[in-house]
Amino acid sequence: MFAVEVRDHIMIAHSLPRPVFGPAQGMHGATYVVDAVFFTRDLDEDGLGVDIGAATTVLAEVLKPLNYKNLDEVETFKGRVTTTEVVAKHIFDELAAAVADKRLGPGSHRICRLKITLHESHAARAWYEGDL
Amino acid sequence: MFAVEVRDHIMIAHSLPRPVFGPAQGMHGATYVVDAVFFTRDLDEDGLGVDIGAATTVLAEVLKPLNYKNLDEVETFKGRVTTTEVVAKHIFDELAAAVADKRLGPGSHRICRLKITLHESHAARAWYEGDL
């Protein structure tokens, strides 16, 4: 299996209003350094799994509606708790839709799996990985 | 598959008294930066795979009996060669037991897989990964 991984980041505010979150129940925030992996079983005739430039562009497009936002006020997250896992799954779903829309170029159909990692500090991260 | 990874570290001494280890046969030591991954197939109603706070606490508890120790004198390793792989497997087994004891909280039963990575330098690391 081939894989191409690109990195970007977002800086968001949110609250986690459930008792389990203790001191994180109030409004606080995070920098999420986001790594997106695109898996393919083979390479195209240019030797590419996915074009790193296209991957970087699409990841930035997917992240833009979240960057510099208060997630408590972002429509897509209304009524949901925006844990790192939930945000990772959201980005996964958005990138999966971008793949389905062939926004990763003519070889988009070869992408068979994605993994989205959100680093929330030097000591903690979460990810969602799944087949397309 | 969802995953949550937390980081801690231990500073240990040990010897590796077998010819294959060459200059590492005598008493020396290592900082092991330890990454523990908890995998779940879904999230709980709070949007959590596993609570990062709980994961950090349990990892620290599992590491405490090893930290600042000479592994040659730690009972659990008597008669064994404490390679990075062996120590990774030991931490895996201890965390698997913690999961079985529901020390990761009420959602412990959802944890289906663990991966324990020990970074022994900027240029080498080892891990053990397995289903629970």
Added chain:
Amino acid sequence: MFAVEVRDHIMIAHSLPRPVFGPAQGMHGATYVVDAVFFTRDLDEDGLGVDIGAATTVLAEVLKPLNYKNLDEVETFKGRVTTTEVVAKHIFDELAAAVADKRLGPGSHRICRLKITLHESHAARAWYEGDL
């Protein structure tokens, strides 16, 4: 010159309500990975510039009132723009006060300089460094 550096982190929300900040004017947030350096000209009789354990403890104490907070509502920042530089200087001042109070142990008087770095992403950081 000797130096000892320890790392911790905080997760905060804030807004930067000035035109120069463009999309960061609204409520958003950041993980600040914080590195605090304690400089000394010599070592004490135990071979220490500053005790890493004490440095870690005092840094955590200084960060605690900021962690999981909305800086817009933290009294000490009222009327100020909480850029990374401003927060770095605040932490510098708090640590300088801790040194003056000998909270870094009996050798606190030997600490002659501090440097506080805030990493706001994998691609940007800011610091304040100065003599005591």
Added chain:
Amino acid sequence: MFAVEVRDHIMIAHSLPRPVFGPAQGMHGATYVVDAVFFTRDLDEDGLGVDIGAATTVLAEVLKPLNYKNLDEVETFKGRVTTTEVVAKHIFDELAAAVADKRLGPGSHRICRLKITLHESHAARAWYEGDL
């Protein structure tokens, strides 16, 4: 599954003479920081998946014919586009051959899987992973 990962690097020039590569069509270059993972289902009687020293040595041997080279002039890549993915697969193939030749020591037969990651910058990497 056990895994041992070692790191090295190469500094190469190449061109990517296809329209898809835009500004990278001309002669340019890269530092590839290379991580090689050796997977084994169990450990040998010395507690090793694979000896880190042997893994480091064999990885260096495999990288040597590429290091400080213009890949456009390296025989093995004639007629091929040397994307990060293609170079990762080449290193995978060379290491797989080294495993088959038992150059990883008497336990080479236990190595059942390899993963070769090439970091081309702080923000992009690619890998090839497969069973032996």
Added chain:
Amino acid sequence: MFAVEVRDHIMIAHSLPRPVFGPAQGMHGATYVVDAVFFTRDLDEDGLGVDIGAATTVLAEVLKPLNYKNLDEVETFKGRVTTTEVVAKHIFDELAAAVADKRLGPGSHRICRLKITLHESHAARAWYEGDL
């Protein structure tokens, strides 16, 4: 002293045709991960040493003529050996000129010092630091 540091990278080819460079005399290449530090003695009324967005933009502008190039064919380096140190000093000079041209915004005159680090691998880097 305040400092703001931003990161970008370039991927270049070059040769180092002097005997001291041994195997690096021929055409090869490097990814240089570039960190640029802008030092100021104080902050402006927005709490900024230098605007991270402006710093990122100007660094990208300065790097663009080098990125994806063969430095042997770049006019500015004709007759010079493009070691990591030489390229760091070149970027320093270009950024110093940008500061003099007030391309870092109205507060450009407050920038009193620059430091430009080029990471050429995980194990080696070089920098040039100087007052303006």
Added chain:
Amino acid sequence: MFAVEVRDHIMIAHSLPRPVFGPAQGMHGATYVVDAVFFTRDLDEDGLGVDIGAATTVLAEVLKPLNYKNLDEVETFKGRVTTTEVVAKHIFDELAAAVADKRLGPGSHRICRLKITLHESHAARAWYEGDL
């Protein structure tokens, strides 16, 4: 000022038999990832501050007597407490002697300053920096 930094590492055991070290009084160990910086005011005619190859070789030579050792039994540390700071200063002194012996090549006399950093974990490091 120009600077060239190279990285290596050592894996050592030691005890810190003073009350201030609490749980670290007994035999334990550390991986020290060692960064050595060589400062020069100018470059030689080959564009070098110091040759990275030579710097790497000399650092490895200086580290070899410490690597895989129990520092409690290393003659040079007899009667001393081998804190990270003390070991950093020892490596500084050894590299300063190497510079004085012109082991960094014909341009050794241009090296005017050294900085030796020992990373003992992902969260703590210490260094010694001084003029030659």
